[in-house]
Amino acid sequence: MSRSDAGSQGARLRAGEPPDVLVLGTGQAGLCAAVAAAQRGASVLVLEKLAFPGGSTSMSSGLSAYAGTDEQVALGIHDSAESLRADILATGQGRCDESLVDVYCREQLTTYRWLKDLGVTYGHVHAGSGQSVARSHSTDPSRMIDTLLRRAEELGVSVEFGIRAVQLLVEAEAVVGVLCEISGAMVEVRASSVVLATGGFSRNLELLERFVPHMVNAIHGGAVGSEGDGLLMGWKAGADFRDTPYVKGTFGIYPHDDPRESGTGILAVYKGAVAVNFSGRRFVDESLPYKALGDACLAQEGHLAWQVFDQQTMDRDDPDVHIYWFSGRLATGLLETADTLEELADKIGVPADELIRTVEGYN
Structure with missing residues (x-):
C-alpha cells in the first residue's frame, strides 16, 4: 500500500506492467473485488482518490x-x-x-x-x-476494511491513495484502462479489466438535481468522496443510468456534519421511539423499512424529524450495533434529554401540547 508523493506515484504507474485488474475504490466492494481477483492469480492494482480507505462502507452501520x-x-x-x-x-x-x-x-x-x-x-x-x-x-465496518486491506496486501495487491481516475480509456469499444490525475498531471493506467467500485453520488448536488431531484432536500451523507466519479466515467463511455427513481434516503441520520457522529445515525424507532415532525405530531408507522421512513420524513416540513423515546427504549441500547448505540450518543451530547415532555418540547422546538398528545396517543 502506498501513500507516497505524487511524483513517485506517477513514475511507478508509468513504469509498471499493466495489471490484469484495475479496481477504482477502496470500499467493501472494491477491496472484495481486488482480493477475489488476486486469489485467482490476477495481478491487481487498486486506486483510491482520497488519502484513506473505506469510503461509505466505513460510515455504514455494518x-x-x-x-x-x-x-x-x-x-x-x-x-x-x-x-x-x-x-x-x-x-x-x-x-x-x-x-x-x-x-x-x-x-x-x-x-x-x-x-x-x-x-x-x-x-x-x-x-x-x-x-x-x-x-x-x-x-465493525472500519475493522472489516482494515482486514480486507491487509489480506489484499498479503496477496500482492498494489493500493495507491490520492489518485483520481477521471476517464475510462476506450479502444475498439473495449475499456483498456483509465486516465488518472496525480497533482495536476495526467497519467494513463492500462489494464486488462477495470472494476468501477467508486460508490454513489450523494455529495454531488448537480447529479442529485439531475437524476434524483426527490433527494435534493435529503441530508447529503455518505463519504466525502461520493461524487459519482465512476458513474460519470461510465456514462461518458456510453453506459447509462438506471433505477434512479428508486434511490431512497435513509432515516435516522444526524442532520449536521459533526465529528462526534460517524454517519450511521440511529434507529431508535425500531426499539420503541416515536417519530414526530416539527409540529410535534407522529407522521408514520415506525415499523416500516428505514427507506420508507426516509420518504415519509422528506415529506414533512423542513424534511427533518425527531425520534422521541423514554428510558425503556434507552435500556435497549446495543453498543455493538451503531444504529442502536444510544448510550454512545448520550455520552457525546448528541441526544437531547429532559425530565418532562414539556421540557423536551421546549428544547427541540415543537408545540408542547401536540407532543404530549402524540406521545400519550402512541402509548
Missing part, C-alpha cells in the same frame, strides 16, 4: 443480511435463501429485478463464508424491518 449462518444456527434461528428472497420481494413491493434478487440470495451464504475466511467477524444478529427472522449480522 449490517449485512445473510440466511443460514453459523451465528443464526447457534441462536436456534431457522432461515433459508428462500425466506430471504421472499422478504426482499415483499419489501420491494413488486418492483425488484428478480434476476438480481436471485443472484444475491444464491451467493449470499458463500460470500459470508468467504468473508469470514478472510478474517471478517460478525457479532450480534437481529431482525431488521421487513425481515421475517433475525438475519441482520453486525460487524
Whole structure:
C-alpha cells in the first residue's frame, strides 16, 4: 500500500506492467473485488482518490443480511435463501429485478463464508424491518476494511491513495484502462479489466438535481468522496443510468456534519421511539423499512424529524450495533434529554401540547 508523493506515484504507474485488474475504490466492494481477483492469480492494482480507505462502507452501520449462518444456527434461528428472497420481494413491493434478487440470495451464504475466511467477524444478529427472522449480522465496518486491506496486501495487491481516475480509456469499444490525475498531471493506467467500485453520488448536488431531484432536500451523507466519479466515467463511455427513481434516503441520520457522529445515525424507532415532525405530531408507522421512513420524513416540513423515546427504549441500547448505540450518543451530547415532555418540547422546538398528545396517543 502506498501513500507516497505524487511524483513517485506517477513514475511507478508509468513504469509498471499493466495489471490484469484495475479496481477504482477502496470500499467493501472494491477491496472484495481486488482480493477475489488476486486469489485467482490476477495481478491487481487498486486506486483510491482520497488519502484513506473505506469510503461509505466505513460510515455504514455494518449490517449485512445473510440466511443460514453459523451465528443464526447457534441462536436456534431457522432461515433459508428462500425466506430471504421472499422478504426482499415483499419489501420491494413488486418492483425488484428478480434476476438480481436471485443472484444475491444464491451467493449470499458463500460470500459470508468467504468473508469470514478472510478474517471478517460478525457479532450480534437481529431482525431488521421487513425481515421475517433475525438475519441482520453486525460487524465493525472500519475493522472489516482494515482486514480486507491487509489480506489484499498479503496477496500482492498494489493500493495507491490520492489518485483520481477521471476517464475510462476506450479502444475498439473495449475499456483498456483509465486516465488518472496525480497533482495536476495526467497519467494513463492500462489494464486488462477495470472494476468501477467508486460508490454513489450523494455529495454531488448537480447529479442529485439531475437524476434524483426527490433527494435534493435529503441530508447529503455518505463519504466525502461520493461524487459519482465512476458513474460519470461510465456514462461518458456510453453506459447509462438506471433505477434512479428508486434511490431512497435513509432515516435516522444526524442532520449536521459533526465529528462526534460517524454517519450511521440511529434507529431508535425500531426499539420503541416515536417519530414526530416539527409540529410535534407522529407522521408514520415506525415499523416500516428505514427507506420508507426516509420518504415519509422528506415529506414533512423542513424534511427533518425527531425520534422521541423514554428510558425503556434507552435500556435497549446495543453498543455493538451503531444504529442502536444510544448510550454512545448520550455520552457525546448528541441526544437531547429532559425530565418532562414539556421540557423536551421546549428544547427541540415543537408545540408542547401536540407532543404530549402524540406521545400519550402512541402509548
